[in-house]
Amino acid sequence: MTTKTSDSVAAERIRRAAVEAFAESGYGGTSTREITKRLGMSATAMYPHYRSKEELLFTISLEGHQSALVALQSADDPTAGHLERLRSVVAAFTLWQAEQRQLARVVQYELNALSPAHYKAIAAIRRDTTDVITAIVEGGKKSGDFTIGKPDDVVLAISSLCVDVCRWFPSTSHRDPEILAQTYADIAQKLVG
Amino acid sequence: MTTKTSDSVAAERIRRAAVEAFAESGYGGTSTREITKRLGMSATAMYPHYRSKEELLFTISLEGHQSALVALQSADDPTAGHLERLRSVVAAFTLWQAEQRQLARVVQYELNALSPAHYKAIAAIRRDTTDVITAIVEGGKKSGDFTIGKPDDVVLAISSLCVDVCRWFPSTSHRDPEILAQTYADIAQKLVG
Numbered sequence: 001m002t003t004k005t006s007d008s009v010a011a012e013r014i015r016r017a018a019v020e021a022f023a024e025s026g027y028g029g030t031s032t033r034e035i036t037k038r039l040g041m042s043a044t045a046m047y048p049h050y051r052s053k054e055e056l057l058f059t060i061s062l063e064g065h066q067s068a069l070v071a072l073q074s075a076d077d078p079t080a081g082h083l084e085r086l087r088s089v090v091a092a093f094t095l096w097q098a099e100q101r102q103l104a105r106v107v108q109y110e111l112n113a114l115s116p117a118h119y120k121a122i123a124a125i126r127r128d129t130t131d132v133i134t135a136i137v138e139g140g141k142k143s144g145d146f147t148i149g150k151p152d153d154v155v156l157a158i159s160s161l162c163v164d165v166c167r168w169f170p171s172t173s174h175r176d177p178e179i180l181a182q183t184y185a186d187i188a189q190k191l192v193g
Numbered sequence: 194m195t196t197k198t199s200d201s202v203a204a205e206r207i208r209r210a211a212v213e214a215f216a217e218s219g220y221g222g223t224s225t226r227e228i229t230k231r232l233g234m235s236a237t238a239m240y241p242h243y244r245s246k247e248e249l250l251f252t253i254s255l256e257g258h259q260s261a262l263v264a265l266q267s268a269d270d271p272t273a274g275h276l277e278r279l280r281s282v283v284a285a286f287t288l289w290q291a292e293q294r295q296l297a298r299v300v301q302y303e304l305n306a307l308s309p310a311h312y313k314a315i316a317a318i319r320r321d322t323t324d325v326i327t328a329i330v331e332g333g334k335k336s337g338d339f340t341i342g343k344p345d346d347v348v349l350a351i352s353s354l355c356v357d358v359c360r361w362f363p364s365t366s367h368r369d370p371e372i373l374a375q376t377y378a379d380i381a382q383k384l385v386g
Contacts, residue, residue: 030221112217160361164356167353173345186346190386
């Protein structure tokens with residue numbers, strides 16, 4: 001266990017306040033002053049940690065995307081069968097989007113606000129995340145476990161379904177992330193059956 | 194054909210500029226001054242048409258949601274078979290989201306910025322839109338045309354897939370709205386097969 005310095009604790013508090021502010025008012029509708037105000041800090045207190053609002057968004061986006069990627073990779077047991085792997089990865093991705101929906105919305109909907117260099121770094125993690133699903137779908141097609149057309153279209157549909165959870169969750173009919181995760185594993189299974 | 198008054202033409206220009214501005218900077222990140230500036234109008238020129246930024250967003254949201262609903266209803270031929278109806282409605286919804294993606298993003302992602310009364314009015318149109326898909330899915334289950342579990346979960350997955358198109362379209366592998374519409378009709382067919 002690593003001990004957090006007071007410096008990293010302050011930076012984490014700033015990131016958390018920023019996620020809340022961005023989720024409420026959008027990146028464009030939030031000033032750095034409004035973020036520090038939530039923490040009772042002066043407007044200049046952010047700069048030792050983040051030199052700009054964009055750098056703050058990038059750090060949040062990097063952390064969010066890496067966390068989703070790790071969730072998928074940890075759920076994938078490459079020694080298991082393709083169907084079991086697909087179900088497990090889809091459930092993990094759905095769970096992440098439902099539980100982290102505020103963070104997920106910020107990192108999904110504010111990509112255009114990143115600088116070109118930062119966007120490129122995030123796009124690489126997004127590709128790695130999609131690749132986890134692609135490997136399973138292509139493997140399942142090759143082995144004959146999955147009966148599908150173009151693997152890319154199946155991967156697109158599965159990724160899109162999971163990512164969109166952060167937009168609408170919770171709803172009248174779905175309030176439990178775990179139940180939704182199993183429902184989405186069933187839907188993914190249907191898509192490859 | 195109705196003749197547009199200069200008044201309604203001005204109002205339409207304001208709405209179009211607002212959609213562009215909201216899509217770029219978010220509702221929270223756009224002032225009414227920035228919208229009128231795009232049109233070379235004074236900041237007060239908006240008020241005879243829209244009394245507030247929220248009223249402008251509501252009108253855009255109302256128009257956008259009604260347009261999507263009409264697209265779905267027009268695509269649905271209740272005398273056709275369930276599978277044909279589902280394919281046709283999914284293709285129409287996908288096409289609408291791909292072609293109107295800027296408008297679609299604004300009306301989907303800025304729902305929280307609406308006043309409670311305005312939100313209620315929009316929620317009713319959203320329910321009507323979902324109902325078009327629900328009627329087909331439930332009809333297909335009842336007739337035995339569709340082999341599915343809970344109809345609500347299938348409707349959720351289909352709606353979510355279509356709505357999410359406005360977030361990512363176009364991509365490297367999908368640039369043609371018509372081809373995507375057919376791909377999504379195939380995916381919906383798989384979900385009920």
